[in-house]
Amino acid sequence: MPVAIVTGASRGLGRALALALAGRGWDLVLDARTPSVLEGTAREAGRLGAGVVAVPGDITDAGHRAELVAAAKGLGGLDLLVNNAGILGVEPLVTLEEHPLDRFRAALETNLVAPLGLVQQALPLLRAAPAGAVLDISSDAAVEAYPTWGGYGATKAGLDLLSGVLAVEEPGLRVWWVDPGSMRTRMLAAAEPDEDLAGTPAPEEVAPAFLRLLDERLPSGRYTAADLAGVAR
Numbered sequence: 001m002p003v004a005i006v007t008g009a010s011r012g013l014g015r016a017l018a019l020a021l022a023g024r025g026w027d028l029v030l031d032a033r034t035p036s037v038l039e040g041t042a043r044e045a046g047r048l049g050a051g052v053v054a055v056p057g058d059i060t061d062a063g064h065r066a067e068l069v070a071a072a073k074g075l076g077g078l079d080l081l082v083n084n085a086g087i088l089g090v091e092p093l094v095t096l097e098e099h100p101l102d103r104f105r106a107a108l109e110t111n112l113v114a115p116l117g118l119v120q121q122a123l124p125l126l127r128a129a130p131a132g133a134v135l136d137i138s139s140d141a142a143v144e145a146y147p148t149w150g151g152y153g154a155t156k157a158g159l160d161l162l163s164g165v166l167a168v169e170e171p172g173l174r175v176w177w178v179d180p181g182s183m184r185t186r187m188l189a190a191a192e193p194d195e196d197l198a199g200t201p202a203p204e205e206v207a208p209a210f211l212r213l214l215d216e217r218l219p220s221g222r223y224t225a226a227d228l229a230g231v232a233r
Contacts, residue, residue, distance in 0.1 A: 001027045003075045005068050008085030010037040012185040016207035022050035029071040030054045059085045059114040069121045078125035083115035083136045091190040093148035104151045111155035133174040136163045140179050167220035175220040176213050180206050
C-alpha cells in the first residue's frame with residue numbers, strides 16, 4: 001500500500017483528499033489540531049479500507065512534524081506528502097493597512113515555514129519511495145492581487161516559490177503546487193462572511209481532479225484543479 005501524510009485533514013479539502021486517497025487503497029497519516037474532528041476523518045478513511053494513523057497536533061511544532069514522519073515510517077514509508085494545513089491569519093480578512101503583524105507572522109509560520117519543515121523531515125522517506133511526491137495546496141491569491149487577501153496570498157506565493165525550487169532541487173520527485181479554486185469551506189466563509197457560497201463547489205467535488213496528478217504522474221509544476229478536471233478523462 002502506498003502511504004500519504006495529509007495535513008489539515010479534519011475538514012475541507014484535506015479531509016476530501018484523505019478520503020479520496022483511502023478509496024484508492026492508500027494508507028494514511030492524518031494531521032489536524034482538533035483530535036475529536038480528526039478522529040472522524042480517520043474512522044471514515046478506515047471504513048474505506050485504509051490503514052490510518054491519526055496524529056493530532058500543531059503543524060508549526062517540529063516535534064509534531066517528526067511524529068507524522070515517524071508514523072509514516074511505521075506504515076512502511078512515505079510516497080506522498082500533502083501540505084494542506086493553512087490559516088488565514090486574520091478573520092475576516094482586512095486590508096494590509098489594518099493587518100495585525102502578529103497574525104501575519106502566524107500565517108507565515110503555518111502556511112510557509114511548517115510545510116518546508118515537514119518537507120525537510122520527510123525527504124529521506126520520499127527519496128526512497130518508488131514514486132515520491134509532494135503536493136502543496138496553493139491559492140489563486142498567490143498570483144492575483146485581491147483586496148484584503150494580501151497577507152494570506154503572500155504566504156501562498158512564498159509556498160509556490162518554495163515548491164518550484166524544490167522541484168528543481170529534487171528531480172527524482174514530483175512536486176506539484178495546485179490552486180484548488182474557490183470551495184465551500186469554513187475558511188472561505190471566515191474570510192468573507194458576506195459572500196454567498198451556495199453555488200461554490202464543495203471540497204468533495206474538487207478533490208477528484210487532484211487524483212490525475214497521481215494517475216498520470218504529471219510533471220512537477222503549478223496546476224489548477226479546474227485545469228486538471230477539464231482535461232481529465
